[in-house]
Amino acid sequence: MKATEARLKAALDRPPADIRLYLLFGPDEAGAMALADRLPRALGPDAERIDLDGATLRGDPARLADEAAALSLFGTARHVRVTGAGEESLAAVSALLEAERAGNPVVVIAPTLKATSKLAKLALDAPNALTLACYVPGVEQLEGVVGEIAREQGLRLAPGVARRLAGAGGGDRAVIAREIEKLALYLDADPTRTVTAEDAALDAIGADLGEVEASDVIDALVAGKPAALGEALRRMEEANVSPVPWLRALARRLASLAEMRGEVAGGADIGGVMKRHRVFFKEEAATGAALRRWSPAALAGALAIVRAAERSVMSGASAGNVLPAQAMIELASRRAGG
CATH class of the missing domain: 1.10.8 (Helicase, Ruva Protein; domain 3)
Structure with missing residues (x-):
């Protein structure tokens, strides 16, 4: 079912027994994460959280329904969170919605998913799911x-x-x-x-x-300028800025480029594509160069690296800003040759 943000918040704050799935899709991944964090607060400090991702569900579609039906080892509340989901999770979500029982609520965060996707349509049509499109606010x-x-x-x-x-x-x-x-x-x-x-x-x-302007980091990486990127990252480090905001802003930029590049690969004119996507006139030259420099596969790979770096930072499993910064410099170096 389609939900308003108010309804979704109310359901996450007091999870109804008849809702198995909360699907949060669209480019505002930070907003989706903030919404998802309401569920564990509602379930209590002892609640157990099972973390999965789209790649895991692609390899084992039955895993999601199994985790949703499993009992907590400690007898506490339990819930499942899936990050980085996309169309590869369709079979897993379908199995969850059709399962005989599923006592643990599931939140699926799918930043690259569109409303026209099969997964979004499945959740929108399901009476035991709530679905919200998350867009970056003005x-x-x-x-x-x-x-x-x-x-x-x-x-x-x-x-x-x-x-x-x-x-x-x-x-x-x-x-x-x-x-x-x-x-x-x-x-x-x-x-x-x-x-x-x-x-x-x-x-x-x-x-x-x-x-501190994250745009310097983003522009340098997209243009394949490792030296300029290194300098921009140095300024970020000196200012003690969390890497999460610029990683998410970079992910949005790469996702936008990937969408435009897909249209170009389909035969559309670059100028016409930029016009349809309302690219700011001062950014047209850089955007056009990026669309010529990056292939669809390269953009998809870069987006995966950026999202992995963000998840690493958020999980506390990395050495602060060092590993994300190194990953971005290596990525920019790869693109420096065109």
């Missing part, structure tokens, strides 16, 4: 998201603070949420005691990532 929408997260932490934002927080997180909800949590802790705020947050408090906790 500036005004993002400020509304910031305000909502702040209210949940017991914060009332002074004028201009929401915009600054939105910029500080690079548009990434997960990073923004962490900054707001730090702000609430600094001001000793909680949902039962509202405190006004002003610019001085942001200065005190150092929430000033907005000055």
Whole structure:
């Protein structure tokens, strides 16, 4: 079934017994992750989470339904999260929705999936699934998201603070949420005691990532300029910026290029493709060069590397910014020859 964001939040906060699957698809992976994080909070601190990905489900389509029906080893609540899903997960999701029983809720995050895909249509038609398309919010929408997260932490934002927080997180909800949590802790705020947050408090906790431009990293990688990329990454490191926002912004850029490159490979004119996708006129030259430089396979491979780097950072399994930065420099070096 198709869900509004409000309905989906309500269901994740109080999971109904008749919903087996929550499918969150579309380019706003950060927003989908933030929504997915509501489920474990609802299930309690002792809840067990089983993490799967699209590649695992492609190789073992029965795994998802099995995990959804399995009992927790510790007798606690249990849920399943699937990341990086796509059409390869169709058989697994179909088995889940058709299974005789499935007591553990499943959240599937599919950032590259479109509403016209077979997987999205399957979930939209299923009465035991809730489906939401997640799109990157505009500036005004993002400020509304910031305000909502702040209210949940017991914060009332002074004028201009929401915009600054939105910029500080690079548009990434997960990073923004962490900054707001730090702000609430600094001001000793909680949902039962509202405190006004002003610019001085942001200065005190150092929430000033907005000055750092991820676009330099993205432009250098897409153009295949490892030296420029290394310099941009060095500035990011000196500013102690989390790699998550620029990795997600880079993923969105590569996904957009992949969509356009697919049309070019199908015989469309590059100029016409850029016009249909409303490429900003100042970015037309760089975008056109990228569409000539990158093949569809190379873009797909790069996107997989970027998403893997992000998952590594989020899982805490990497040495901070070092491994993602090294992966990006190697990727740019590969493209330097055209």
